[in-house]
Structure formats: C-alpha cells, structure tokens
Amino acid sequence: MPISLIFDMDGTLFQTDKxxxxxxxETFDDLRTRKEWSEITPLQKYREIMGVPLPVVWEALMPDHSNAVREAANQYFQEKLITNIKNGRGALYPHVTEIFAAxxxxxxxxxxxxxxxxxxxxAIVSYFxxxxxxTETFSIQQIETQHKSDLVHYILDKHQIENAVVIGDRLSDIxxxxxxxxxxxxxxxDFAQEDELKQADVIIDNLLELPMVVQT
Structure with a gap:
C-alpha cells in the first residue's frame, strides 16, 4: 500500500559534514576578523546539537553574544553553505537517488x-x-513554533496524508x-546519537534498507 515518506535533510539525505x-x-574566521570571536571554532558543539532550529544553534554556540551578532553570523554561515553546495563540495548519502526512484x-x-x-x-534540492x-520540501521557517512535530503536522494537513512514516537521524525527527x-x-x-535512536521504531544503517522497512 503506498504511503508518504517524510525525510529529514541534514544527516539523513545530505552529508552535511562535507x-x-x-x-x-569560514564564519568564525569572519567573526575573528571583526574581533567578535577569539576562541577556536565550536565545531564539536555544533555536531552535538545538530537537528535543532538554527536560532537555538546560535544561542548555544554564542551564548554571550547579542541576537544581532548571532543573526549576522547565521546569515554569513548560510551564504557560505549555499556557496559550497553550488561549488559541488556537498554530497548526498549513498543510494539516495536510486532509493527515491524506487x-x-x-x-x-x-x-x-x-x-x-x-x-x-x-540549493540542495536544485543542485542534486x-x-x-x-513532492514538496518544507522548512522549519514555515512554522511559527519552530517545532518539527508541528512542521510534520502541517505537511500531513496540507497534503491530506493519513499513512506516513518519518525518516531522520535525530531526536527531533523521532x-x-x-x-x-x-x-x-x-x-x-554521521550525527546520530544512540540514546536518541533507541526511541525510534526501526533503525537503519543504510538507505538501501528502507524499501523493506517501509513494506513492514
């Protein structure tokens, strides 16, 4: 029986780490140039909180900075992400397109x-x-609450979906x-946490497992 599959993007379809x-x-180099950051880039911290809305990310990365500085950093970061995608530096996880086709x-x-x-x-959807x-790609920006559960509810309601699954790597997806x-x-x-995955109904290690899981 056909169902709807709602995928997360980062760490599920797109290899964000690339x-x-x-x-x-690049973003924190810019901040250091402008004397707004003097420490190392908090990459590990970012990895730990992957999956939360971006305002929360920047509050965690720069807790002592103003909202204006955080917003400027996020804007610069987004520009660099998009540039690097368009320059071919990103990649989908193996088998995304063949699984989508199937x-x-x-x-x-x-x-x-x-x-x-x-x-x-x-940028990702277009490049690849x-x-x-x-059918449609949805951003958390479309939801006032910034909660992914509300975003999924919005998708279900908009497309009148009754039978669906959610596929993702972090607790917010589950x-x-x-x-x-x-x-x-x-x-x-890459970004999955075992304590979070335990709450999922099924865990996969490769997207090739998905068609069989969907049928069960």
Whole structure:
C-alpha cells in the first residue's frame, strides 16, 4: 500500500559534514576578523546539537553574544553553505537517488521536512535534482513554533496524508513522528546519537534498507 515518506535533510539525505566544517570555519574566521570571536571554532558543539532550529544553534554556540551578532553570523554561515553546495563540495548519502526512484515507482510520495532554512534547502534540492522525486520540501521557517512535530503536522494537513512514516537521524525527527502518531525510522548516520535512536521504531544503517522497512 503506498504511503508518504517524510525525510529529514541534514544527516539523513545530505552529508552535511562535507560542507559543515568548512562553512563554520569560514564564519568564525569572519567573526575573528571583526574581533567578535577569539576562541577556536565550536565545531564539536555544533555536531552535538545538530537537528535543532538554527536560532537555538546560535544561542548555544554564542551564548554571550547579542541576537544581532548571532543573526549576522547565521546569515554569513548560510551564504557560505549555499556557496559550497553550488561549488559541488556537498554530497548526498549513498543510494539516495536510486532509493527515491524506487519509492516513487512503487507509488509512495516523498517529502522533506527540515530545520534548515528555505534557501539552503532549495540549493540542495536544485543542485542534486531532488524535485524529480520529491513532492514538496518544507522548512522549519514555515512554522511559527519552530517545532518539527508541528512542521510534520502541517505537511500531513496540507497534503491530506493519513499513512506516513518519518525518516531522520535525530531526536527531533523521532519525536515529530511519535507526536503525530507516525512510525519513526531512525538513521544511524554521521550525527546520530544512540540514546536518541533507541526511541525510534526501526533503525537503519543504510538507505538501501528502507524499501523493506517501509513494506513492514
């Protein structure tokens, strides 16, 4: 029976780590140049909190800075991410396009629900041609609450979806599924945390496992 699959983007479909360190270093280099940062780039901290909305990210990375400085840093960071995507420095996880093609052929609908910003998501979708298979891509910016569970609810409501699963690597994805009465498929990929994955209904180590999991 065809179902709808709602995918996270970062750490699930897109190998964010390939451009994350570079873009973050570029951002904090800029901050150091402007005398607004003097320490090392908090890359590990960013990895730990991957999956939360960006305002929360910058509050965690720069707790002693003003909102204005954080917003400027985020804007610069977004520009660098998009530039690095367009320059071919990013990559999808293995088998994304073949799995998407197989799921689409089987009659399943594919959506993306991400905490990433709209322009960033559009850059990924456009560069890799994901709109060939993806019905619609949604950003947390579209939801006032900034909660992924509300974003998934919005997708379900907009497309009148009754049968769906959520696929992602972090707790926000799993909770988004659970709070909407959906099956949560956890991806044990780069940014995944084992204590979070335990709350998923199913855990996969490779996207090739997904078609079989979807059928069960």
């Amino acid at each position: 451009i994350l360190e570079l873009s973050l270093e 799921l689409k052929k089987a009659g399943h609908a594919i959506f993306i629900a991400s905490n990433g910003e709209i322009e960033y998501l559009q 041609g994901l709109d060939t298979w993806v 909770q988004a599924a659970k709070r909407n009465g959906l099956k949560a498929i956890g991806c044990r990929f």
